[in-house]
Amino acid sequence: MFSVSCAPDVVPVAVTHQTTPALWPIRALSRSVTSRGGRDGDVSRWGVGKKKKKKKKSRSRSSSIIREAEHNVEPSCCSIRSNMLSMSDFVSGGSYEQCRETADWLLSNTQVRPTVGIVCGSGLGGLAEMIKDPEIFKYSDIPNFPRSTVHGHAGRLVFGTLKGKPCVCMQGRFHLYEGYPIQKITLPMRVFKLLGVETMIMTNAAGGLNQDYKVGDVMIIKDHINMPGFAGVNPLAGPNDDRFGVRFPCMSDAYDRELRQLAHDVASELGYSHFLREGVYCVLGGPSFETIAECRMLNRLGADAVGMSTVHEVIVARHAGMRCFALSLISNRAVMDYDSQEKANHEEVLETGRQRAEQLEKLVSTVVSRLEHNNNNF
Numbered sequence: 001m002f003s004v005s006c007a008p009d010v011v012p013v014a015v016t017h018q019t020t021p022a023l024w025p026i027r028a029l030s031r032s033v034t035s036r037g038g039r040d041g042d043v044s045r046w047g048v049g050k051k052k053k054k055k056k057k058s059r060s061r062s063s064s065i066i067r068e069a070e071h072n073v074e075p076s077c078c079s080i081r082s083n084m085l086s087m088s089d090f091v092s093g094g095s096y097e098q099c100r101e102t103a104d105w106l107l108s109n110t111q112v113r114p115t116v117g118i119v120c121g122s123g124l125g126g127l128a129e130m131i132k133d134p135e136i137f138k139y140s141d142i143p144n145f146p147r148s149t150v151h152g153h154a155g156r157l158v159f160g161t162l163k164g165k166p167c168v169c170m171q172g173r174f175h176l177y178e179g180y181p182i183q184k185i186t187l188p189m190r191v192f193k194l195l196g197v198e199t200m201i202m203t204n205a206a207g208g209l210n211q212d213y214k215v216g217d218v219m220i221i222k223d224h225i226n227m228p229g230f231a232g233v234n235p236l237a238g239p240n241d242d243r244f245g246v247r248f249p250c251m252s253d254a255y256d257r258e259l260r261q262l263a264h265d266v267a268s269e270l271g272y273s274h275f276l277r278e279g280v281y282c283v284l285g286g287p288s289f290e291t292i293a294e295c296r297m298l299n300r301l302g303a304d305a306v307g308m309s310t311v312h313e314v315i316v317a318r319h320a321g322m323r324c325f326a327l328s329l330i331s332n333r334a335v336m337d338y339d340s341q342e343k344a345n346h347e348e349v350l351e352t353g354r355q356r357a358e359q360l361e362k363l364v365s366t367v368v369s370r371l372e373h374n375n376n377n378f
């Protein structure tokens with residue numbers, strides 16, 4: 001049977017790899033200072049006093065915050081005033097100009113002209129290793145790209161061919177809980193569109209809410225519940241740029257019906273049907289896992305699996321007219337029983353990914369190979 005116990009060689013989560021949301025404003029502040037020429041930059045827009053004496057005091061305070069942030073240490077000051085950042089610091093990312101700049105930079109650094117985009121979920125980065133003649137870019141080297149801060153997300157963009165199909169693969173994605181603005185999280189989708197990508201394939205690790213699901217099952221996402229969206233947290237909020245898509249995009253066809261059928265056919269041929277499911281994915285903000293009451297509620301609302309990603313990417317990709325296909329690996333069972341001793345944890349999530357990786361990679365790569373075959377139909 002499928003076992004999810006942690007292997008002895010599981011690497012513990014490195015605390016320094018993680019950026020707490022609390023630290024994000026400090027990093028943004030650090031970037032603001034750098035982009036304005038460091039200590040001599042114009043700090044008036046952070047709301048500090050205009051008088052020279054006060055300015056000096058604020059500057060040195062800011063510098064000390066930055067120094068501490070750069071060393072990944074909690075700042076000694078207890079609060080960072082929100083008025084130290086402008087609105088543009090919070091909503092920046094995903095503008096046409098930024099995406100164009102990033103796409104042009106990539107196009108001038110690779111010969112690959114991808115038509116397929118892939119996003120690897122937690123612990124599922126092995127998919128990128130299947131890419132032939134890879135050309136790899138670290139996120140930190142790509143203009144306007146955020147950085148991966150989550151263990152199990154390598155933070156590399158891989159160009160090459162998968163089963164002869166030119167593709168670009170995100171080996172690591174961005175999540176709301178990392179502290180990035182939602183437009184920044186989804187910036188790669190718009191960049192992919194500008195690169196020429198037509199089909200997006202997303203994978204993720206998710207908790208199984210459906211009581212029939214087992215750890216190790218793979219769920220084709222047929223629909224989603226955008227829980228943050230209910231509170232207005234939507235990557236398309238803000239001015240609409242018609243160059244990407246319409247103001248009110250339809251989401252009832254978010255997950256391409258033909259690609260879902262193709263995946264069922266491929267899974268059947270590969271003998272994977274016994275662990276293939278199809279269901280509804282619910283996104284939450286994270287990073288805390290769900291309480292028992294929350295899991296029960298989500299299950300009653302019609303969600304089969306719960307996670308912290310994918311939906312924002314799908315919304316932006318659909319807005320830009322790309323077809324979407326998404327898979328959830330059920331990495332753990334959502335706890336619904338107050339007597340249960342089970343506890344969701346990220347190591348279990350990564351371990352399940354390791355155990356199902358080979359089959360998931362085979363499923364995705366075969367679907368990609370058939371895209372070519374079915375190209376005329378799409």
Ligand SMILES: O=P(O)(O)O[C@H]1O[C@H](CO)[C@@H](O)[C@H]1O
Binds near residue numbers: 120173175308309
């Ligand atoms: O959705 P992906 O990126 O696969 O990651 C999932 O796994 C992490 C929790 O273990 C969360 O980030 C959740 O969203």
Ligand SMILES: Nc1nc2[nH]cnc2c(=O)[nH]1
Binds near residue numbers: 205289332334
């Ligand atoms: N929110 C959430 N995300 C996950 N990612 C992997 N497992 C889970 C889970 O149980 N809950």
